[in-house]
Amino acid sequence: MLDKHRKFVEVAQSTYDYGRQLLQATVVLCQSLRCTTRSSGDTLPRLNRVWKQFSVSSEERQQRLELALEFHTAAENVLQQECVDMESLDDVDSSGKTLLDRLTMPVIFPDGSEQYFGSPTEAASAAEVIRERLLLVEERRLQLQEIGLRHEEEAPNRQEAWLDMIGEDLREKEEQEEVEEDEEEEEEGQEDEDLTRATQDR
Numbered sequence: 001m002l003d004k005h006r007k008f009v010e011v012a013q014s015t016y017d018y019g020r021q022l023l024q025a026t027v028v029l030c031q032s033l034r035c036t037t038r039s040s041g042d043t044l045p046r047l048n049r050v051w052k053q054f055s056v057s058s059e060e061r062q063q064r065l066e067l068a069l070e071f072h073t074a075a076e077n078v079l080q081q082e083c084v085d086m087e088s089l090d091d092v093d094s095s096g097k098t099l100l101d102r103l104t105m106p107v108i109f110p111d112g113s114e115q116y117f118g119s120p121t122e123a124a125s126a127a128e129v130i131r132e133r134l135l136l137v138e139e140r141r142l143q144l145q146e147i148g149l150r151h152e153e154e155a156p157n158r159q160e161a162w163l164d165m166i167g168e169d170l171r172e173k174e175e176q177e178e179v180e181e182d183e184e185e186e187e188e189g190q191e192d193e194d195l196t197r198a199t200q201d202r
Helices: 002-032 039-080 086-104 120-201
Strands: none
Touching: 002 039, 039 086, 039 120, 086 120
């Protein structure tokens, strides 16, 4: 859409330049032939005025398209990604609201006159699409907050389980050490007995 708009502006610029050249040539021709026609002289300022209005409105349209592209791309990203930070959601929310505000603003021309883009129905339809996206983004925010709360609630349980596991490991180690000590004592006792017998046999 943005590319189409840029091409449209380029074609309009070429058309304006060509029309301006024709009118200037007409004015020069009339002056050299000493014509008294006033239509060409009036048309050139009118063409320039219309072109200024067109330039202002096309620039505004391009800015709105860029804002829309930025918003919809960012919204799509945060809705598809599994891990999203709150800052990204805030940015999308902010750009969506900026776009909504921009849609309700008229274009102000150099002469002070105003004009709204498209029909009220088109503006309402575009705004509805943006609001739907913003609602989806808000739902995503609530999901992430809920997951965060769940993790916070589960954290003490995980900590208790971790402490229990450490305690179990320590108990097992203590039992193992006791078994090893008993075995060592038995071995020492056996060695003492063997030594005593050997001494008695002599």
